[in-house]
Ligand code: SF4
């Protein structure tokens with residue numbers, strides 16, 4: 001399947017996040033990818049997600065390409081300057097990577113190498129503009145490229161806590177679209193009604209909206225997100241549902257699956273985030289009816 | 291001291307062009323010492339602006355003031371009696387001073403008239419050079435009192451790179467090779483053996499990499 005074509009034709013796109021290993025043992029990553037290969041349209045490979053040092057997204061994406069899976073890599077400015085970012089983007093194209101999702105890197109302080117130096121040469125808009133420029137055959141210093149890369153490029157809608165915050169992240173998103181983003185990934189969605197309202201708000205951006213499906217895993221995580229990420233709206237009812245379930249893990253998987261199912265026809269796809277539970281992706285897809 | 295250089299006049303003109311009356315505020319501390327934004331420079335900039343606008347047939351009224359320290363709320367308060375009589379403030383202090391004014395007088399536009407450069411020292415009359423990057427965890431005790439973070443072009447903690455010629459840096463012959471200075475200094479101190487000590491990879495948390503910084507002294511904080 002081809003997520004690029006689906007984006008263009010307005011079909012629903014299934015994307016799953018696949019984390020690279022912390023180390024060089026890639027067996028688990030490959031096994032998990034093979035299991036879902038024919039049921040999704042592509043994988044998204046985060047780069048040092050949550051500030052945790054691990055194999056780079058570029059490496060992970062190449063592994064996925066070797067499995068015949070279409071890939072989107074995360075690119076952000078915390079660890080690389082404009083030289084390294086552009087170099088990796090050129091490499092990504094040559095290595096067969098079709099998509100780039102420009103994200104905001106987690107603070108160094110919340111990762112596992114808190115003493116590392118922060119680069120922050122380009123912010124999200126800066127990276128989007130760099131990609132746009134490279135696609136036109138010109139680098140950020142104005143020099144001509146020999147052969148131009150091509151990508152489906154996306155951005156994220158930042159997290160928000162209230163209406164004011166939403167206003168700000170939508171304004172920021174509009175800037176990113178102007179800078180070249182062709183699709184947008186939202187924060188985790190648990191409440192379909194609220195998401196429908198958000199969809200309305202995002203309509204003026206005029207690009208495919210891809211909500212994030214976040215696998216909760218435990219009551220603790222659900223409670224934490226409900227408290228600290230009020231923008232995602234996890235209801236008490238959802239938390240209760242997980243708590244009272246005989247198999248809580250499975251219940252979380254069911255919730256993720258049902259949310260995906262409900263979003264068909266509303267959004268233009270989903271990004272499924274399991275944070276290390278990629279082995280549960282097949283079951284999530286089952287409950288989503290895929 | 292914090293060093294600064296005045297911005298090009300054309301840039302400053304564009305900032306103040308929309309206004310009829312401005313307050314031009316200098317600072318008596320670092321920017322006075324490095325001749326960028328003290329009382330004297332306030333006077334010079336004021337005349338230059340007035341002349342430039344006069345040529346265009348426009349009047350710009352400028353009230354000149356120079357505060358003891360623009361990064362100190364106590365002194366910035368002194369502007370309170372004048373701020374309402376002007377349309378905007380043009381500050382000749384470092385970025386800290388400009389922001390202090392922006393914070394205190396929220397409804398008044400404030401513009402910088404200087405580019406804040408670095409923490410440095412005076413080499414000789416009219417020459418200042420960078421000495422410190424405020425990394426938050428000073429290494430000078432290991433490097434003979436010469437800072438490799440601020441003064442080595444490649445920020446080598448275990449230098450030299452081998453490229454220096456006649457004591458000058460290979461990247462920029464205008465500046466001294468920091469590692470030559472470190473070596474000379476260790477030798478002068480009779481501490482040559484220190485040179486072979488490996489300085490471990492730096493922990494950048496105490497630096498700006500750990501986020502915007504703040505010092506809270508419980509014994510002094512009110
Ligand atoms: S080691 Fe750090 S604190 Fe010390 S002089 Fe150099 S930059 Fe400044």
Ligand code: SF4
Nearest residue numbers: 442451459460467468
């Ligand atoms: S010549 Fe000296 S100051 Fe310049 S980069 Fe090399 S070691 Fe650093």
